Amino acid sequence: MPKGTVAITAERCKGCGFCVEFCPTHVLELSSAFNAKGYHPPHMIAPEKCSGCNLCGMYCPDFAIFGFRLAANGESKGATK
Amino acid sequence: MHADPRTVLTGTHFINGDAACCEGALAAGARYAAGYPITPSTEIVERFAARAPEVGGLFIQMEDEIASSIAIQGMVWGGQKAFTVTSGPGFSLMMEHIGLAAMTETPVVFVDVQRGGPSTGLPTLPSQSDMMQARFGSHGDYAVIALSPNSPQECFDLAIQAFNLAEEFRVPVMFMMDECVGHMTEKVVIPPADQIEIYPRRHTQKPPGEFRLYEPGPDLVPEMAHAGEGYKVYVTGLTHDRRGYPSLNPATQKELVTRLFEKIRRAADRLVMVESDQLEGADVVVVSYGITSRVAQRAVHAARAKGIKVGTLRLICVWPFPEKLIRELASKVKALVMPELNMGQVVIELERCAAGQCQVISVPHAGGTVHDPAEILQAIERGAQ
Amino acid sequence: MSTTDLHVHNPVEELLRQDRIPTIWCPGCGIGTSVNSFAHALLKQNIDLDKTAIVSGIGCSGRVSGYMNLDSFHTTHGRAIPFATGLKLARPELNVIVYSGDGDLASIGGNHLIHAARRNMDILVVCINNMIYAMTGGQAAATTPGSSLSTTTPYGAFEPELNLVQLVDAAGACFVARWTAYHVVQLERTLEKALRKKGFRFIEVLSPCPTYFQRKNNMGDALQAMLDYKKRSKIQHGCPTWETALTPSGPIIVGEFVDREREDYLTRMRKQLGPHYSEFPAQQEEHVSEGCSREC
Ligand SMILES: Cc1ncc(C[n+]2csc(CCOP(=O)(O)OP(=O)(O)O)c2C)c(N)n1
Ligand code: SF4
Ligand code: SF4
Ligand code: SF4
Ligand SMILES: [Mg+2]
Numbered sequence: 211m212p213k214g215t216v217a218i219t220a221e222r223c224k225g226c227g228f229c230v231e232f233c234p235t236h237v238l239e240l241s242s243a244f245n246a247k248g249y250h251p252p253h254m255i256a257p258e259k260c261s262g263c264n265l266c267g268m269y270c271p272d273f274a275i276f277g278f279r280l281a282a283n284g285e286s287k288g289a290t291k
Numbered sequence: 292m293h294a295d296p297r298t299v300l301t302g303t304h305f306i307n308g309d310a311a312c313c314e315g316a317l318a319a320g321a322r323y324a325a326g327y328p329i330t331p332s333t334e335i336v337e338r339f340a341a342r343a344p345e346v347g348g349l350f351i352q353m354e355d356e357i358a359s360s361i362a363i364q365g366m367v368w369g370g371q372k373a374f375t376v377t378s379g380p381g382f383s384l385m386m387e388h389i390g391l392a393a394m395t396e397t398p399v400v401f402v403d404v405q406r407g408g409p410s411t412g413l414p415t416l417p418s419q420s421d422m423m424q425a426r427f428g429s430h431g432d433y434a435v436i437a438l439s440p441n442s443p444q445e446c447f448d449l450a451i452q453a454f455n456l457a458e459e460f461r462v463p464v465m466f467m468m469d470e471c472v473g474h475m476t477e478k479v480v481i482p483p484a485d486q487i488e489i490y491p492r493r494h495t496q497k498p499p500g501e502f503r504l505y506e507p508g509p510d511l512v513p514e515m516a517h518a519g520e521g522y523k524v525y526v527t528g529l530t531h532d533r534r535g536y537p538s539l540n541p542a543t544q545k546e547l548v549t550r551l552f553e554k555i556r557r558a559a560d561r562l563v564m565v566e567s568d569q570l571e572g573a574d575v576v577v578v579s580y581g582i583t584s585r586v587a588q589r590a591v592h593a594a595r596a597k598g599i600k601v602g603t604l605r606l607i608c609v610w611p612f613p614e615k616l617i618r619e620l621a622s623k624v625k626a627l628v629m630p631e632l633n634m635g636q637v638v639i640e641l642e643r644c645a646a647g648q649c650q651v652i653s654v655p656h657a658g659g660t661v662h663d664p665a666e667i668l669q670a671i672e673r674g675a676q
Numbered sequence: 677m678s679t680t681d682l683h684v685h686n687p688v689e690e691l692l693r694q695d696r697i698p699t700i701w702c703p704g705c706g707i708g709t710s711v712n713s714f715a716h717a718l719l720k721q722n723i724d725l726d727k728t729a730i731v732s733g734i735g736c737s738g739r740v741s742g743y744m745n746l747d748s749f750h751t752t753h754g755r756a757i758p759f760a761t762g763l764k765l766a767r768p769e770l771n772v773i774v775y776s777g778d779g780d781l782a783s784i785g786g787n788h789l790i791h792a793a794r795r796n797m798d799i800l801v802v803c804i805n806n807m808i809y810a811m812t813g814g815q816a817a818a819t820t821p822g823s824s825l826s827t828t829t830p831y832g833a834f835e836p837e838l839n840l841v842q843l844v845d846a847a848g849a850c851f852v853a854r855w856t857a858y859h860v861v862q863l864e865r866t867l868e869k870a871l872r873k874k875g876f877r878f879i880e881v882l883s884p885c886p887t888y889f890q891r892k893n894n895m896g897d898a899l900q901a902m903l904d905y906k907k908r909s910k911i912q913h914g915c916p917t918w919e920t921a922l923t924p925s926g927p928i929i930v931g932e933f934v935d936r937e938r939e940d941y942l943t944r945m946r947k948q949l950g951p952h953y954s955e956f957p958a959q960q961e962e963h964v965s966e967g968c969s970r971e972c
Contacts, residue, residue: 217685272701346954355787368763519747525750
């Protein structure tokens with residue numbers, strides 16, 4: 211059961227790779243898919259390793275990704291709307 | 292609304308134009324000013340620096356005129372009435388921010404106590420050579436209002452008008468004094484506060500969320516909200532849409548720039564502020580403004596003594612220019628004579644409006660002193676022939 | 677592909693004018709990264725967002741004000757600080773933040789920077805230093821280090837760069853720090869600290885401009901710039917600012933350098949005015965008249 215996960219707004223992504231590089235547990239990778247602007251947004255390759263630390267969100271210059279912690283039951287915790 | 296009695300120095304005073312301008316600003320509700328010392332304008336802010344703290348305001352001496360001319364705009368968006376004061380060289384440095392105020396529709400007053408130029412020119416001597424700069428000095432197309440007082444009393448009265456007009460039209464208003472008027476000491480009567488009309492800030496009544504910062508009102512002037520009131524205003528010098536958001540395309544540019552002009556143009560008739568004498572049946576009319584209007588009086592009296600039918604027209608509001616009035620006048624007279632303490636600036640506008648219907652005689656002057664009335668008299672005589 | 681969960685949202689969002697996103701910034705531009713640290717700092721410090729104004733000059737960095745859902749002022753090139761000064765003086769209860777670029781704040785606006793620090797005006801200045809005039813296409817700035825290339829220095833710059841933290845320290849700033857876009861967490865903490873403090877606070881954020889600075893100087897892409905920051909940065913809190921000069925490839929000294937107590941301008945003004953100071957509560961509205969009679 212992962213401790214956290216990410217929300218990605220793929221259309222905002224400009225494919226810089228910051229999130230991939232600076233995720234401490236190497237959860238992400240740029241996908242081969244394109245968004246409408248022609249960039250490759252990230253996807254999770256090791257979701258089980260995600261701690262929800264949101265470092266990816268802190269680095270993302272385009273507000274396209276955001277990590278958050280999950281409660282033990284898998285529900286999101288914290289920053290809910 | 293009326294002036295706040297706490298800021299109005301009601302009574303009869305014997306003060307110079309600079310001091311009167313300062314009192315006018317205070318009476319108008321301006322409690323904030325920023326400036327940089329420059330002769331012959333400094334007395335205004337020196338007095339203001341002493342007066343403002345007692346009425347909860349302040350004067351800040353900025354590092355230059357560029358800073359002063361934008362600090363006052365910060366003050367206005369912070370909810371205050373504010374102004375800056377300068378003379379030629381400083382006025383030149385302020386130009387970019389006259390454009391900013393026009394573009395962002397920030398109600399502010401720029402006081403320019405004109406001295407001889409170009410460049411450092413004649414720091415302590417008069418001129419009226421910034422008149423075109425006041426109208427056109429910043430880049431881009433915009434409209435302003437410019438007033439020209441000819442006495443310390445008017446420095447007081449018109450300073451209040453300047454602030455009122457800035458608020459009503461949300462434009463930068465140029466208060467075009469000159470060294471003579473600024474340093475001339477005369478009787479100035481400051482009325483009781485309840486006899487001074489103040490145009491209040493056009494603050495919106497709408498709650499945040501329903502309010503759009505650049506939604507034009509019926510008179511094309513938008514309402515305002517300040518920082519810190521929950522409106523999350525977005526103010527930019529970029530071409531912007533009705534929300535205030537940058538929108539860099541010809542359609543938005545057209546709508547915005549046209550409105551910046553139209554809001555003044557539509558009110559042009561109301562903005563005609565002149566003082567006239569014996570226009571009826573005149574062959575020649577001397578058109579002047581500021582200190583030159585007083586010098587011209589002497590020439591006019593002399594001409595009348597010689598039997599010439601001379602009228603006078605003094606422009607109190609120079610920009611916008613009273614086009615219609617001049618057009619009509621030009622159709623009735625032989626000549627319009629315009630003395631001004633410059634090499635011929637406002638006379639260009641006079642000529643344009645006269646459109647060949649009568650002679651237009653410029654009486655230029657390089658500045659440094661006022662005209663010799665004899666030069667004006669000669670021009671009147673030439674016009675009467 | 678996307679793991680969008682509609683029940684969660686990025687807390688940064690509420691600080692952004694969402695109808696203006698996406699930004700104009702290039703892929704990997706560090707300006708946006710710094711905004712995350714800034715937004716989190718505002719949220720963590722529970723800053724009253726209705727009482728917070730952000731002022732920018734002109735430039736890529738100058739666009740930050742317009743993306744923030746605060747009172748936003750996008751002024752003229754170099755003049756954000758004097759605008760902010762007027763705003764703060766007129767409405768002292770506001771948190772006034774200046775967010776702008778190195779060229780804007782330190783070249784054309786350098787004089788205002790010095791004097792606002794000297795006055796100890798109570799504003800927080802965040803300076804995005806990408807070592808270049810980015811918005812106009814990559815010309816040399818006063819912060820372009822050493823012999824770096826730019827579009828106006830095709831043979832390398834002939835003039836040495838300005839060390840901004842040293843400058844504002846000397847001018848009297850009460851809080852001075854430097855981080856890079858790589859230091860998102862440290863930057864956020866420093867911003868939080870700065871938000872709590874009164875007086876002139878200056879935070880320099882080195883930020884990649886892959887489009888101009890990095891490209892012109894063959895420094896790779898944005899990611900490489902970030903890794904370069906990571907490698908070269910040395911955290912030295914309290915380091916004397918004269919020892920923090922930036923060079924094209926030497927160490928980047930980062931940290932909180934200055935944290936001193938000094939009375940800010942308004943506090944000092946009030947104290948000095950003594951009995952001359954008046955709070956002057958607003959005039960009681962009598963009636964709101966329709967327009968002004970021009971006869972007054
Ligand atoms: C008075 C004036 N001069 C020049 C410009 C053109 N200009 C716009 S942005 C800019 C440089 C901005 O550089 P910086 O502040 O470092 O911001 P960046 O784009 O690098 O983030 C210049 C020179 C201007 N807008 N106004
Ligand atoms: S939230 Fe943290 S662990 Fe999860 S992907 Fe983002 S950076 Fe990696
Ligand atoms: S940091 Fe943001 S913009 Fe860059 S690749 Fe990741 S999601 Fe895309
Ligand atoms: S030009 Fe440089 S500073 Fe400007 S948005 Fe692009 S990367 Fe950022
Ligand atoms: Mg820059």
